[in-house]
Amino acid sequence: MKYLLPFLIVFLSFNMSAQTDSKIYDIVDAVSEDRLRSDVKTLADFGTRHTLSDTLSETRGIGAARRWIKSQFDNISKGCDDCLEVFFQKDLVEKGRNQRIVKDVMVVNVVAIQRGTKYPNRFIIMSGDIDSRVSDPNDYISDSPGANDNATGMAGAIESARVLSKYKFESSIIYVGLSGEEQGLFGGQGLAKYAKEHNWEIIGVLNNDMIGNISGVDGVIDNRTFRIFSEAITTDETDPEKLARQARGRRFYGGEVDGISRQLARYVHKTTKTYMPEMNPMMVYRLDRFGRGGHHRPFNDAGFSGIRIMEAHENYTQQHQDIRTENGIDYGDTFEHVNFPYCKKLTAVNAISMASLASAPPSPKEVGIGGIVKASAKLKWDKVEGAKGYKIYWRDTTSPTWDNSRYVGDVTEFTLGGIVIDNFFFGIAAVGKDGYESMVVFPNKIIR
DSSP states (O other): OTTHHHHHHHHHHHHHHHOOOHHHHHHHHHOOHHHHHHHHHHHHTTSBOOTTSOSSOSSSSHHHHHHHHHHHHHHHHHTTTSOEEEEEEEEEEOTTSSTTOOSOEEEEEEEEEEOOSSEEEEEEEEEEEOOOOOSSTTOOSSOBOOIIIIIHHHHHHHHHHHHHTTSOOSEEEEEEEEOOHHHHSHHHHHHHHHHHHTTOEEEEEEEEOOOOOOBOTTSOBOSSEEEEEOOSOOOOTTOHHHHHHHHHHHHHHOOTTOSHHHHHHHHHHHHHHHHOTTSEEEEEOSSSSTTOOOTTHHHHHTTOOEEEEEESSOOTTTSSOOSEEETTEEESOOGGGOOHHHHHHHHHHHHHHHHHHHHSOOOOSOEEEEOTTSSEEEEEEOOOTTOSEEEEEEEETTOSSOOEEEEEESOSEEEEETOOGGGEEEEEEEEOTTSOBOOOBOOOEEOO
8 A cells, every 4th residue: 555655646646747638528518510511601681780770670681690699598598497698788889989889870780698517607608790891981881791700610619618608517618609890899898898897707708700611712711720819918007006016027027028918829729739639729919910909809908818719720801891792702601611621620629628628627816936046946836726736837838828837735835956947937726626626827926
């Protein structure tokens, strides 16, 4: 027995830090290509989902679309003993708010909350956009099927709800259809404000905007690569003194690429490579595409972690285009251009990332680091409820991902001997009883 005990300790430590869960593979397999195809077709067949389009018709316009989306969430909830709280969240946006608001409009989001068993006020959010547009952003009459942009993201959120509602998680998951994206990100602004007013603790927002195209306008065809956009840091513009203090800290200790949204992006990257190694997640160190924006931005502006998940190769002949044929090219965001096996893969990326985060304990709030002029790095952190242990991560300062790690057990400080603090960046994750990890926290305190 005395020889067996050290073996068991090593085995359990390894098991705690490197474990995978068959449940996550089951979630990947459960995502249905056929259901995604059907939902995208239904959304595209509403003709237009422009934010300012008809709200009274049962067959055309954004009103019919959002009522149908709510009915899907309601049906899913019926199948899981009313496990979803489904409601419309709305805000009035008055004419003239910007050049794309040409009349007063009620921007309506469709929200479905799956409450966590342990942390009901702690949320991971998956969003898709309800609205669509053609070449003229103010044309709310013409056909605008928006099959890829963004019926795919919306269908992905609905399908994730269908799959994940079969499980219970410690933290809450929100599946949401946001409106007003093309007119100025109004749906995201409204929900971020609602979250603040209701004191939601948001772990992160996975904004899905165009997850169904594999054939780029540059001729590249790729059904495995996808992009994860994330901003470097979240700053508090309302507190200049705090802003200056944070800037000084980054100058001397690093962290300029280690904000909370960047850690969420790394989490999705790692989860994907663990459970879907055939996929190629591409970390893009930018809030969004060059000079453009998406519905994660309002959450970032409110201080929440948020990223954009989307296809790697866009086709601009299909985005924001009037439906037409010119010089043999079919323009318009129509149903036949969507690749549903790819849409299934990116939906699964979201589902497994949310399932993993919602199964993990919270992240440590405070992480300290020290080790100046020593051949070691010392880390200290606060204890986390529900954590069975902790994992130290480190990486080269030029690496986009956390490449090295060590599980250190149920302690709140540890010294990594022989690892020079000057040469790496470090972080701490909490590990739960089933091996699920929180997001990594970059040090926010210096140990003297």
